[in-house]
Amino acid sequence: MQIETGVSLKPYNTFGLPAVAQTLVRITSDADVRRVLDHPELGRAPKFVLGGGSNIVLTRDVSQVVLKVEVKGRRIVEEREDAWIVEAGAGENWHEFVTWTLEQGLPGLENLALVPGTVGAAPVQNIGAYGVELKDRCHEVDAVDLVTGRSVTLDAAQCRFGYRDSIFKHELAGKSLITRVRFRLPKPWQPVLGYLDLERKIAETGITAPDARQVHDWICDIRRNKLPDPQVIGNAGSFFKNPVVTQEQCRDIIGRDPEIVHYPMPDGSFKLAAGWLIDACGWKGKSIGRAGVYEKQALVLVNRGGAIGAEVVTLARAIQESVYGRFGIRLEPEPVVV
Structure with a gap:
């Protein structure tokens, strides 16, 4: 220690x-x-x-x-008839772990390539990208109780995953520390390609049946073109959650703004693209102090150099007020403000 x-x-x-x-x-x-x-x-x-x-x-x-x-370690736990079980320490870099699984011939996490952060943070946020969420691949999470010191294991159901949400943001917030995560990578592997950016890659390359490594490379290319590298421009990735609205609310918004980007959800609701809402309010490329909205993707707030947390919070609140004023939708931040 x-x-x-x-x-x-x-x-x-x-x-x-x-x-x-x-x-x-x-x-x-x-x-x-x-x-x-x-x-x-x-x-x-x-x-x-x-x-x-x-x-x-x-x-x-x-x-x-x-x-x-800073808990390290990566290993293949076991091979089952229907899946591989793999484990990583909570301190492992998430993207490096995703790449490692593919190097072992274990597909299933490729759509989550280049998501920033560590393995241990992934279940807290229930990270998701391009049609795959962590809850789709999570098997078990090991944690230590910060009161008793006891080690506990939660299966995926006990983690109570929701959209960018989990039990670690609620009942266990500040009460547990995740040390390891195990993943279930299903067999046989099936690519998840139902996003416009991926459909464009298929059209551009003519590759209609990509393997997992090809999907990984496409995802990396898409994210690098749309999102800033935190090593170059400070940011926390997508700053706001994509809001989910009822069918009636979606129909009303489409009536006023036919071009709004929206996705149907299995339960009949609709997910709206927060980046589109922010862009529609004219925020792309704008700044408050030294905090700004990224020029290529309005969903990302950036540190233009020397920003302090208060400037980021002020910018985020101004965007929230602007979107609510035009669309009647309250955007919810993804990052935790400390």
């Missing part, structure tokens, strides 16, 4: 926002968590779990004990 004080968190959040952790502990195992809980000073102090920092907006220094998750 490594304890550090006065640690800058700027390198540990993809927005590149300035903040300092009063105390930071690097967690590499379940035992490290228990050592923190048994510590005479740190044990009873409030805790803040930090993964890859790709889903937070830091607006202040962090007085809680920051538990930086």
